[in-house]
Amino acid sequence: MRIVVLAGGIGGARFLRGLLAAAPEAEITVIGNTGDDIHLFGLKVCPDLDTVMYTLGGGIHEEQGWGRADETFTVKEELAAYGVGPEWFGLGDRDFATHIVRTQMLAAGYPLSAVTEALCARWKPGVRLIPMSDDRVETHVLVETDGERKAIHFQEYWVRLRAAVPAHAVVPVGAEAAKPAPGVLEAIAAADVIVFPPSNPVVSIGTILAVPGVREAIAEAGVPVVGLSPIVGDAPVRGMADKVLAAVGVESTAAAVAAHYGSGLLDGWLVDTVDEGAVPQIEAAGIRCRAIPLLMTDLDATTRMAREALALAEEVRA
């Protein structure tokens, strides 16, 4: 079985662990969001790709969900001693090495997809991880501070401001001119199932879908497309997805997110048991829906979620 997963960072990475356990024989291709990539200290940082790579490769800081386990921050402290920031982005020493290798390879002319493959040769994540595009796409958020609107990098909005200022729009700058990375459309066309994990529907999966050709390829793949709601009981399971959903005019409910993807794209949708009441409404919109526990509290719970997603896909297929 060939499974294609569109993934952001923490939510996607944790779900993938469950999927690997649920379908150990499957060939899994992960199309990773690169819209939250950022250049820091002259280095190219790809937070979502790294979170997937570290999580599946056993290098992740488990409690935090991002960054490396057993991390130290000497380089960052020294940079601060030079007066060089930003200090709000937590790059550790181990993590720095990843960005140094990536930046060096990019400077040598390798595309991001080849660099990601090279990095994964160390981590052996058990999936094929492909960035959504080799072209630069950078998610910007239109915020309002002191009565003035300005566009800032998603990481500044998310990490520095903790999404605490009103967001009026989310723009994946460069997406319209980006091409899917080599292997992305091929993997989608060859997929038996396509899964949207409980990643952020706007700045993670939404950004991947904004790369011209990706949404169309998924819609035309002719295979079940199933997703898991990142919203449980009107609030994001983690993160601040509600803030960016509001910016694109979508309510923070499992049903609204399903409708946002739309029945033209999505065939099946898993909501949490607390949202069972929304199932009829979602099914009425043409999306097959089941209510199951959606909290990824441990690997067992996550594996059950992945199994349910695959079962729902089979239901859709039948």
Place this chain on the structure above:
Amino acid sequence: MRIVVLAGGIGGARFLRGLLAAAPEAEITVIGNTGDDIHLFGLKVCPDLDTVMYTLGGGIHEEQGWGRADETFTVKEELAAYGVGPEWFGLGDRDFATHIVRTQMLAAGYPLSAVTEALCARWKPGVRLIPMSDDRVETHVLVETDGERKAIHFQEYWVRLRAAVPAHAVVPVGAEAAKPAPGVLEAIAAADVIVFPPSNPVVSIGTILAVPGVREAIAEAGVPVVGLSPIVGDAPVRGMADKVLAAVGVESTAAAVAAHYGSGLLDGWLVDTVDEGAVPQIEAAGIRCRAIPLLMTDLDATTRMAREALALAEEVRA
């Protein structure tokens, strides 16, 4: 008093400490060797500039003479885990930050001299440190291994091979087209005394002198030019200067190094007391010479050496 010092790495840096103690009121400009600069991991590393900066700024690893005190090597270990080397060059985490800042500033368009000034704003070395040139100069060594001659980077010869293979030539690649950095010629023209510390006469001071205009400016400055022999009793005080002296056809003696600089450039020369016998020969060649203890065993000894150098300069002037 305005003093200009041409400096390599460890020897130059340690001498400068003594000079600062000997002449606390002097305005000291250090013209630093950049011929041993190297690009590692996509980062620009300037070993000699950093050794001067860290030594005078209180950040140096004292026993080692280069690199940072209290250093860790997490980034390097992680790079090795990615299979990315070289492993023979010891870049520590604290040190990495310096190279990251430098590389980022260079990429932003600042010349190396401006970058060095910015880095020194943190370290406050008590001298004005200027790279010999903002242009790239890279010392290569023509070596013979397995009967074959090839040119390798100086650092590879020095650090990886520990100068243990025969060197047939030392070539400061790019020097002939390099321009002195802003301030270099001005500092020389305004100097009251010019000092060659016991740095490597070939790959440190020799490289600085190879930048067109520098040697001429020193010769024409009309002020005393005094040096301290890096060779004591037919062997380098530290390092492997004898190997590169052989490559340029110069004997490893205090007298031969003085003759190599030449009386057209050098007015005064300090040799160690063990080389007292060479004094008449050096003076016969038109270079005023004194024999004093030349081992920089501690700050007091080094300060005495600096005082003797300044006294010799006054003798020359008179």
